[in-house]
Amino acid sequence: MQDPELLQEGLGLMALGMGFVFVFLAILVFALTFMSSVIRRFQPAPAPAKPATKASSAAAATAQDDEKMAVISAAVHRFRTKKRR
Amino acid sequence: MDKLVTLWEGSGLYNLELGQVVMVAVGLLLLYLAIYKKFEPLLLVPIGFGGILANIPEAGLALSALDQAIEVGRPAVLEQLASALGGSLDSQASVDSWRTSLQQMMANGATAEQIASAKAVANGSGYGDGLLYMFYTVAITSGIAPLIIFMGVGAMTDFGPLLANPRTLFLGAAAQFGIFATLFGAVLLSSMGWMDFSLNQAAAIGIIGGADGPTSIYVASMLAPELLGAIAVAAYAYMALVPLIQPPIMRLLTTQKEREITMTQLRPVSKLEKIVFPVLLLILVALFLPDASPLLGMFCFGNLMRECGVVERLSDTSQNALINIVTIVLGLAVGSKLMADSFLAIETLGIMTLGIVAFGIGTTAGVLMAKLMNVVSKMPINPLIGAAGVSAVPMASRVANKVGLESNPHNFLLMHAMGPNVAGVIGSAVAAGVMIKYLG
Numbered sequence: 001m002q003d004p005e006l007l008q009e010g011l012g013l014m015a016l017g018m019g020f021v022f023v024f025l026a027i028l029v030f031a032l033t034f035m036s037s038v039i040r041r042f043q044p045a046p047a048p049a050k051p052a053t054k055a056s057s058a059a060a061a062t063a064q065d066d067e068k069m070a071v072i073s074a075a076v077h078r079f080r081t082k083k084r085r
Numbered sequence: 086m087d088k089l090v091t092l093w094e095g096s097g098l099y100n101l102e103l104g105q106v107v108m109v110a111v112g113l114l115l116l117y118l119a120i121y122k123k124f125e126p127l128l129l130v131p132i133g134f135g136g137i138l139a140n141i142p143e144a145g146l147a148l149s150a151l152d153q154a155i156e157v158g159r160p161a162v163l164e165q166l167a168s169a170l171g172g173s174l175d176s177q178a179s180v181d182s183w184r185t186s187l188q189q190m191m192a193n194g195a196t197a198e199q200i201a202s203a204k205a206v207a208n209g210s211g212y213g214d215g216l217l218y219m220f221y222t223v224a225i226t227s228g229i230a231p232l233i234i235f236m237g238v239g240a241m242t243d244f245g246p247l248l249a250n251p252r253t254l255f256l257g258a259a260a261q262f263g264i265f266a267t268l269f270g271a272v273l274l275s276s277m278g279w280m281d282f283s284l285n286q287a288a289a290i291g292i293i294g295g296a297d298g299p300t301s302i303y304v305a306s307m308l309a310p311e312l313l314g315a316i317a318v319a320a321y322a323y324m325a326l327v328p329l330i331q332p333p334i335m336r337l338l339t340t341q342k343e344r345e346i347t348m349t350q351l352r353p354v355s356k357l358e359k360i361v362f363p364v365l366l367l368i369l370v371a372l373f374l375p376d377a378s379p380l381l382g383m384f385c386f387g388n389l390m391r392e393c394g395v396v397e398r399l400s401d402t403s404q405n406a407l408i409n410i411v412t413i414v415l416g417l418a419v420g421s422k423l424m425a426d427s428f429l430a431i432e433t434l435g436i437m438t439l440g441i442v443a444f445g446i447g448t449t450a451g452v453l454m455a456k457l458m459n460v461v462s463k464m465p466i467n468p469l470i471g472a473a474g475v476s477a478v479p480m481a482s483r484v485a486n487k488v489g490l491e492s493n494p495h496n497f498l499l500m501h502a503m504g505p506n507v508a509g510v511i512g513s514a515v516a517a518g519v520m521i522k523y524l525g
Contacts, residue, residue, distance in 0.1 A: 009270030009284055014265040017519045022375055024515050025508070031365055032251040034158040039358050 088273045100142035104425025111423065112136035115318070116219035124325035126417050132318065136421015139217055146215040147164065147421035151200070153215060154207035162210045169203040170195050173416040204412040217421035220414050223456060225306045225313070226270070230415040231299035232383045237408030238510070240400050244362050252458065253470070253501075257508025259454030260474030263294030263447025267439050273349065280435045285309050288520045290436050293320045294443025295513030296327070296477040303380060303420065304517045308524055314422030314435040321439035327480045330441065331448050331472050332488050338452045339468045341438025341458075344492035346467040348501045356392070366511070370518075376525070377518025384514065445491045447475040451505065473502040476509035 093099055115133030119126040139147035143157055154162055163183050167174045170190045172226040191200070214222070219426065224230035247253060268291030274284040282290065289309035292301050293316060318390045336344075340462035363385035370381045390400040422428070455471030465477045469489050473481040489498040 004276070005383045006272055008285060010269050010287060011522055013284070013288065013520070015270045016523065017265050017268075017516055018262060020374070020519050021512055021515050022255075022258050022260050024369070025512060026252045026365065027373070028369060028511070029251045029254050031369060032362070034253075035361055035365055036248065036354075036358055040322060041357060041360065043355060043357055055415075 087347070091226070092333060092493050095143065095232065097142045100477045102142065102425065104429055105140040105142055106142040107421055107429060108425045109137050111428070112420070114137070118325075122325075125298075125321045128413055128419075129325075131413055132321070132420045133379060135217060136314075136423035137420075138417070139421045139424055144215070147217040147221070148215050149206050149218050150207045150212045150214050152190075154212040157209065157261045158207075158212070162206070163209070165206045166203050169206045171514020173298040194409070215421075217417055221418040222419050224411070224414045224418045225302065226310075228379065230411050230418065231303040233297040233403075233411045234408055234415065235303075235380055235514075236383040236387035237403050237411075238478070239363070239384035240391045240404040242388060242391075242507050242510070243503070244388065244392075244507060246351055246500050247356045247507050248358050250501070252462070252502050252507040253504035254511070255458065256451050256454055256471045256474040256505035257476075257510075257512040258474075259471065260447040260451035260476075260505070260509050260511045261295065262450035263296075263443045263475060264291045264378055264444045264447070266450075266514065266517050267291040267294045267443035269443060271301035271435070271439055274435060274439075276433060280432055282435075283309075284431070285310055285524050288427070288524055290439050291314055291443065292316075292488060292513070293323065293436075293440040293516060293522065294447045294475070295445065295509075296320070296444060296481070296515060297510060297513045298322055298324065300513050300517050302415070304520060307521055308485060310422075311427055312432070312436065314419060314424075314428055315436045316440075317419045318423070319437050323440050323444050324477050324480065326441075327444070327473070327475075327477050328484050328487075330444050331481065331484050334445060334448045335452060335469055335472050335485075335488050338449065339456075341492060343456070344489060345496065346459075346465050347493070347496050348465055348467055348470075348498070349441060351500060359392040360389070363392070374518045374522070376522040377515055380514040380517060381511070384510070400484050444475065448472045451475060451509075455505075466522055467498055467501065468495075470498055470502040470505055473506040473511070474509045476506065476513055478506050478510060479503065481509070482506045508509055 092469050105147040109494070112133045112135075115129050115136060117134060118124040119129035138144075145153040145156055148156060150168075154166060158166070160180055160183070163180070166187055167183075167190070170187070172186075172190045174186065178186075191203075268287045271280070271282045271287035271290045272284065274280040275287070287309040289301075289305040289312055292304045295301065298317070298320050302313065302317050305316045309316075340490060367378075367382060367385040370378050370385075387400075387403055388404060390396050451474035452468050452473035453471070454474070455466050459466050459468065467489060469485045473485045475481055482499055485502040486497060486499040
């Protein structure tokens with residue numbers, strides 16, 4: 001009576017649900033692949049990006065150090081010349 | 086002497102019913118499993134304790150004010166209730182039969198106004214909603230608790246492995262076959278006349294196969310609240326049993342050679358990709374399946390808070406303090422559904438059996454899908470990670486890793502299995518959305 005109908009509806013929901021889950025996740029796969037390729041084109045390879053920033057900061061640090069060095073040696077020089085007097 | 090009799094008649098011992106004794110034993114069993122066997126203790130301790138609380142005779146902790154008044158009210162109150170509901174009570178019959186006839190009046194077509202006025206009578210004679218009933222209304226009827234937990238899960242999930250290898254999403258999709266096969270199984274059982282499940286109930290039972298507690302509770306509260314207790318208990322108990330259920334199936338379906346497959350190392354994923362991912366997922370959900378947006382929306386929000394890196398405090402709260410608070414309330418509220426009259430039925434046995442079948446079928450489908458992908462694609466995929474497609478994060482990944490190490494002690498599959506594992510979470514949320522759309 002009502003039972004074959006229920007069975008049919010269950011079968012329908014199974015096919016629809018499984019199909020939709022697959023279609024949705026397939027779309028997600030394509031979207032993710034596309035997104036990753038776009039991002040990697042505009043922001044090339046994250047791994048080298050980090051050393052680059054590190055290198056630049058390291059370079060900046062050495063520049064700073066040079067400046068400090070100069071200031072310190074100047075001060076020492078002045079101190080010594082003052083003492084000699 | 087009269088007072089002594091009243092005291093005795095108000096005691097738990099006098100009013101204890103057999104069903105309540107059995108349910109208290111079930112609650113104690115859950116506590117035992119949680120405390121000694123470490124079965125999902127975070128959920129099963131509150132659920133088990135809530136189950137015991139809900140079955141304390143006369144206290145009515147799990148009942149609304151109206152139900153409480155009907156259960157324990159004095160004869161005068163019962164008469165008032167009957168007149169509010171537009172019926173009359175047989176003056177010859179006993180008080181107990183008054184109570185059952187009042188319950189029948191409630192069940193068979195009392196109008197909204199009649200129920201409201203009966204509620205007013207109950208409140209007026211000093212009955213209030215039970216503690217667990219209030220927890221249930223606030224946390225589960227509103228749908229809030231599972232959603233907040235889902236947000237916390239989002240904030241705890243790292244999508245890096247999935248982004249590095251998006252094709253593992255197919256494994257997460259395949260494992261959802263467990264949900265729909267179980268739905269069909271439940272329908273089959275009732276068409277053969279062994280059980281009596283409607284399509285809504287069958288769908289709510291099927292979602293156990295998603296191996297995702299909050300999703301199961303959310304769907305059950307929408308489609309079949311009367312089965313919520315059994316479904317939540319089955320979902321969490323079987324999630325704890327994943328390390329026992331999955332490995333035999335995985336070994337049966339794969340050869341030694343397949344289990345030894347080593348996978349290529351995952352590429353590093355940039356921070357920007359991780360930030361864009363939840364937004365992208367949300368947009369897709371909005372475009373294709375708005376019915377899944379409560380679940381996946383909160384999930385994406387939690388994940389965005391984690392990855393964007395500027396709201397550390399919010400992300401920290403949602404994955405620690407908030408999720409813990411909500412877990413306590415949710416557990417107790419689920420426990421309130423462990424009442425004798427709804428839980429002690431042959432259907433509960435059916436749900437428990439179907440639940441374990443769901444896990445088995447999900448695992449099988451995931452492993453088979455991984456084998457299929459291995460044939461089709463060039464990149465090697467170890468079929469064991471397919472089993473992780475049944476969410477249950479991170480338990481299922483650990484199982485895949487362990488079974489892989491048994492075959493090849495240098496083959497660490499954990500990170501590779503995390504991809505299908507989190508894909509399974511998305512997959513079961515999508516499946517939930519489809520069911521709510523179709524049946525809600």
